[in-house]
Amino acid sequence: MADFSLNNVLIDGAKAASDVATSWDNTWKNVLGDSGSLGGTTLYGVLCWVGTLFAVGTLIFLIVELYKDLNEGKPAVLTSLVWPLLVAFLLADNGYWLAKSTLSLREIINQANSQVIAITMSGVKLDELYRQANGNIGLQGIISNSMRACQSLTGEAQMQCMSQAVTQAQTFVDNYKSQFGDTSWLDNIQGFLNGIGSAITGGAVDMGVFGLLKPIWMPIVVAVLYWLQIAYQNLLEAALLITALLGPIAVGGSLLPYGPRSIFAWLTGFFSVGFARLCFNIIVGLASVVATSAEGGDPFWFALFSGLLAPILASSLASGAGLTVWTSIANAVGKTATTIGGLMV
Template sequence: MVDISLNDVLINGANAATEVAESWDNTWKDVLGVSGSPGGVSLYGVLCWVGTLFAVGTLIFLIIELYKDLNEGKPAVLTSLIWPLLVAFLLANNGEWLAKSTLALRDIINQANSQVIAITMTGVKLDELYQEANGNIGLQVLISNTMRGCQSLTGEAQIQCMNQALNQAQLFVDTYTSIFGDKTWLNNIQGFLDDIGGAVTVGGVDMGVFGLLKPLWMPIVVSVLYWMQIAYQNLLEASMLVTALLGPVATGGSLLPYGVRSIFAWLTGFFSVGFARLCFNIIVGLASVVATSSEGGDPFWFALFAGLLAPILSFSLASGAGLTVWTSISGAVGKTVKTSIGFVS
């Protein structure tokens, strides 16, 4: 039945971010060649070979610049000597250490996201609030569909139908109460059922009740929006993996003595995707606080928000504020390293 499957999907929705990351773990290790499984040349190994060609090509420009400085009587800059050694170290053995470093960066991003969704706000963890927001939607859909068949009936047949529907709805509420405990949104739904039950007992059904029924297409739309949310999280994971694959090329091209080091540009892109995931979890978590409060109104806006609007907003924030933050951090670190090296030399 569509409603039951929707119910299961929404109840387990809070674990989506963690499950998506875990489902990609083996793919990351296989693609980056650190899983230890036997095989031929990996895609990452081929890209390391391409990165090595880039390194050799850009090394020529580095040598020319170094020769020009020495010819003009300028002292050799220590960074000119360190970068070739660093690039050679990272690309050696099919980029083994570059791959391990990339996985370590991903672990840091995943850990930060896990800590964000586990933080407590208004006495409840954000991941629990996310579960409640989805549970609120699922329960209202279930109750709506149990009463829908009574709408076309009249008289005693309608009363009997409503009694059966109320009994079924009460089972749903009891099940959700056993899962979530005593919650405001559950108490509101329970009060709604009690009012209907009182009206049925005295021999009448308020037809206004049926005006609260959710449209037939609502479960389908909610399911689509939920899977759009999961698809977005998988898209972020795929984007980060593709960015990781470009690491060897960026590392090899970082020997070019002109402009910004390409490895810093690569790190900026890598962390920008991580910022997108972080922003998404924060946005959805905060929206869950509103969706589970008594002032949040109809919770179905949360499905649209989490499935469509939150991905757009998180991507915009990551490409704007997140990118600026990481650029500032990397710039500060770069200046510190250059100052330290200049002091040593």
């Protein structure tokens, strides 16, 4: 039963992974959702107060720069007048509108990820393929453990042990068929069991079958890799929430007239984390297609891929994609505002 319980962890892997964002919903609402109703006693309210101090400090530099331009006969740029109003609006009422905007951005990211895992390939949704890939790994581990005890026996004792192991394994296979239906990977496992059953009926079991058994430590390693995968997704949620909490400070520092606006750097970080989640779901989803196909071979590579390699690849892709996309947007917004400002003075 211990093996089957460990396998349940793997079989429910896709559901647990998709529920990570949902499990963080209350935390997001507690941290950001009531920012305007509990005053400065909330964490977000305190950070909005800090952001306001930043805004006041950087406003001094903005006024000095604006005075310098007017003193030199340069026209006032519209953005110099708009930014203080925008910052005041976002930080007003303990950052109520900034919190609402941040929660809306997170919802956009969640919807994008939900649409990705709902994509259908080979007639099956990616999240279901992911669940099947984990189930394939878990089932093979169970069958290996049930037959491993027979390896040290000989003669009639080995035949009886193998017969009992096949019967037990068939129960697990039937249980999986009730959950997944007819799939290529279940057909392969069923064929493996049928072959052993025929050999037992014939009075001889090919000893080569034991060479197909997985190492005894394999299910534990696979479970650890699975938990690493869930930990990575929770880490992304934590990073997204921490980035959201830094929003008031980024907004407050946006009045500094030198260099790029800090709010654009904040948006870059926020959406880079969102891109990491998106990339991870795409990478693992596509790998699930291979892991559940007859041509995918041994599915245990999927555990290593999704638990260790996919997070690294997703983070690398997201850091580049997020920075490129949002740097481009920031530049476009800056140029547009400068152009409009020049037309209105």
